[in-house]
Amino acid sequence: MAAWVVCALCALVIIKPQEFIPELSGIPLVHAAFGLTLLCVALDVVWRRLRPTLAPQVVYAIAFLAWAALTTALKRPAALEERGLQLATVAGVFLAVAFAAASPRGLRALAITLVGCAVLTSVVAIVQAFQPHGCMLAAPDDWAGRGELEPDGRPCESNLDCRKDPPMPDGNYRCERPGPLGTSTIDGRVRYRGSLADPNELSLMAGMSIPLAIALAEGRAGARRPRRPSGGRPSPPGSEAPGSDARARAGPRAPAPPRRARAATALPLLLTDRLISRVAAALRALPVAAVIVAIGAMVVMSRSRSGLIVYLAVLGLSFIRRSGTLGVVAACFVGPPMLLLGGRSGDEASESSEERVALLREAYEMIRRTKGIGVGAGQFGDESSFGLTAHNSYMLAAAETGLLGMCLFALVLYASLKVPLAIWLGDADVGPAARRFAPAIFVSLCGALIGIFFLSWAYKDVLYMLLGASAALYGAARAEDGRVSVRVSAREAALVCGAMFAVLVSLNILLRILG
Numbered sequence: 238m239a240a241w242v243v244c245a246l247c248a249l250v251i252i253k254p255q256e257f258i259p260e261l262s263g264i265p266l267v268h269a270a271f272g273l274t275l276l277c278v279a280l281d282v283v284w285r286r287l288r289p290t291l292a293p294q295v296v297y298a299i300a301f302l303a304w305a306a307l308t309t310a311l312k313r314p315a316a317l318e319e320r321g322l323q324l325a326t327v328a329g330v331f332l333a334v335a336f337a338a339a340s341p342r343g344l345r346a347l348a349i350t351l352v353g354c355a356v357l358t359s360v361v362a363i364v365q366a367f368q369p370h371g372c373m374l375a376a377p378d379d380w381a382g383r384g385e386l387e388p389d390g391r392p393c394e395s396n397l398d399c400r401k402d403p404p405m406p407d408g409n410y411r412c413e414r415p416g417p418l419g420t421s422t423i424d425g426r427v428r429y430r431g432s433l434a435d436p437n438e439l440s441l442m443a444g445m446s447i448p449l450a451i452a453l454a455e456g457r458a459g460a461r462r463p464r465r466p467s468g469g470r471p472s473p474p475g476s477e478a479p480g481s482d483a484r485a486r487a488g489p490r491a492p493a494p495p496r497r498a499r500a501a502t503a504l505p506l507l508l509t510d511r512l513i514s515r516v517a518a519a520l521r522a523l524p525v526a527a528v529i530v531a532i533g534a535m536v537v538m539s540r541s542r543s544g545l546i547v548y549l550a551v552l553g554l555s556f557i558r559r560s561g562t563l564g565v566v567a568a569c570f571v572g573p574p575m576l577l578l579g580g581r582s583g584d585e586a587s588e589s590s591e592e593r594v595a596l597l598r599e600a601y602e603m604i605r606r607t608k609g610i611g612v613g614a615g616q617f618g619d620e621s622s623f624g625l626t627a628h629n630s631y632m633l634a635a636a637e638t639g640l641l642g643m644c645l646f647a648l649v650l651y652a653s654l655k656v657p658l659a660i661w662l663g664d665a666d667v668g669p670a671a672r673r674f675a676p677a678i679f680v681s682l683c684g685a686l687i688g689i690f691f692l693s694w695a696y697k698d699v700l701y702m703l704l705g706a707s708a709a710l711y712g713a714a715r716a717e718d719g720r721v722s723v724r725v726s727a728r729e730a731a732l733v734c735g736a737m738f739a740v741l742v743s744l745n746i747l748l749r750i751l752g
Contacts, residue, residue, distance in 0.1 A: 239277035239287065240343030243333045244350040246270040250330060250698050251354045251442070253431040256385075257419040267326075274333045287339060288716045292708035293725050294652035295335055298701070301645035302328045305638045305696070309613035320615045327701050334705030339712025341670035345456065347706055348449040348674065355446035356528055358439060359535040362427035365416025366538045372399035373421055375409040383434060386413060386421040427538045432698065440544020441688040442699050443532045445681045447551050451559070452677035454525040456670070543691035551684040558676055593628050593691075598748055600627050600636040611639035614696065630689035631740065637695070643741075644734040646695060648725065651733045653707040654682050656723050660714050665721045671714040678707050 249270055255261040281287040302324045310317045338347045372393050373386035389410075393399050399410035414422040420429055426436040433439040529552065536544045599621050603612050614637050617626050627633040635643035660667060661675035681703055685694075694700045715721045725733075 239281045239337040240346045242274045242277045243337035244346050246274055247350050247702055271329055274337055278337050290712040290715045292711040293723055294649050295708055297645055297648040298331055301649055304642050305614040308611045308638050312613035313616050327696050327698055330698050331701040331705045334702055335708035338709035341668055341713055344670055344674045344713055348453055352446045352450045355443040358429045359443050359531050361417050362535045365414055365420055366427050368414045370412050371415050373411050373413045377409055388415045426540050436539035437541045437543050437692055440536045440539050440541040441547050444547040444551055445684050448555055448677040448680040450525045450528045451555050452673050455673055543688055547684045547688040550687050551680055554680045596627050600632040603636040609640040611637045626693035630695045633693045634695045643737055647733050647737045652725050653704045656707045656711045659723045665718045667714045667717045678710055
């Protein structure tokens with residue numbers, strides 16, 4: 238029960254129906270879902286449906302978010318209320334997923350929810366791309382068009398057309414494509430709304446869900462595959478069929494019929510059981526193939542370079558895991574067309590790259606100016622001359638929460654990666670759900686770690702849902718086999734922190750080389 242309630246909580250956070258359904262506006266749906274999740278978790282624990290287990294990343298995640306709130310209180314007390322509420326929401330979603338989904342059914346329900354949200358937002362973005370252009374009104378101070386846009390019904394071909402006899406003479410008009418659910422493009426790039434209003438963030442969220450979709454398809458195939466009887470094992474007492482003793486005393490069985498007689502009753506030569514099973518497997522793979530194609534099309538239309546890298550990374554790792562050498566060949570066929578069609582180029586791409594380099598320089602300046610303490614959570618945009626975030630989660634954590642926060646953030650990611658890897662490659666006696674979702678969560682996290690290098694996702698709710706899925710996997714596996722134990726030793730923690738300092742130094746040297 239708690240698993241489906243927490244899935245509803247995740248769907249509300251990602252889809253945000255209260256923003257495009259007027260009847261739901263003003264209703265605290267997220268808070269109500271969170272409270273109901275706590276109640277259902279307590280009931281499931283009392284009824285022994287859940288066994289609460291503290292995953293290693295839970296401690297580091299709570300420590301990181303608490304330290305982020307403390308740095309904000311020290312450096313920007315006036316912003317503590319707003320940022321503290323944001324950090325508390327992220328922590329609540331993370332803990333709810335980590336404990337409520339810690340069962341085989343919970344993992345499957347969470348995977349269905351995340352894949353469903355990815356498919357919905359991708360379909361909305363694809364439909365958006367084929368709509369005619371129209372004049373859209375943005376907020377007076379939103380000259381970049383990052384927020385919500387309101388259509389005024391006038392067709393257009395460029396921004397200049399919208400400035401000819403506008404209904405509001407001083408309005409901030411843009412020529413974009415309106416889409417379903419009150420969405421719109423930004424500079425011709427498809428996107429969703431709310432926390433996924435950035436095309437790069439939408440592409441990353443959708444790309445992370447691909448391994449989960451493949452795991453769900455594997456579960457359907459495993460459920461339909463008949464169980465083979467275990468050969469060589471003695472049958473337990475009392476399991477013999479009726480009359481078996483009489484048949485044993487009757488002597489040897491009659492000789493089997495000739496091979497020709499048996500072949501006459503078999504299937505035709507071209508219609509073999511193996512061929513039928515392969516055709517059935519191909520038909521069962523059609524839904525996940527459609528999901529992969531839809532997400533790929535959305536990534537291309539979003540023109541997101543980071544989203545394209547994540548898409549190819551998770552798809553390549555999934556192909557290699559499933560098919561080995563054949564997966565490498567398949568990835569080589571998929572990669573070049575995607576690289577050719579996706580991403581931005583020309584002056585727009587150059588300006589974006591130069592802007593990101595300048596933001597990294599400002600991040601180093603903030604670390605130096607605050608003596609490694611940080612400027613406070615969510616304060617990078619106010620301190621930056623560009624008014625933007627760092628576009629790099631690792632540098633964002635270092636600039637806003639200091640060197641200690643950077644190390645805690647790295648330990649959260651490391652522990653979240655270690656849990657599915659240990660369950661995947663370990664010899665624990667866990668169920669098929671844990672065995673199936675362990676590699677899927679590991680591949681999804683690998684894609685996330687690549688994507689957040691280009692995005693400011695240090696406190697992103699979608700990222701913490703995936704981190705919570707890793708913690709839920711640990712709880713589900715430990716409930717099935719108490720020998721499952723994953724810990725981060727002091728040596729590992731020192732190596733992770735040392736690696737983060739090495740990344741800081743390497744990036745600083747690279748920026749100095751670039752001038």
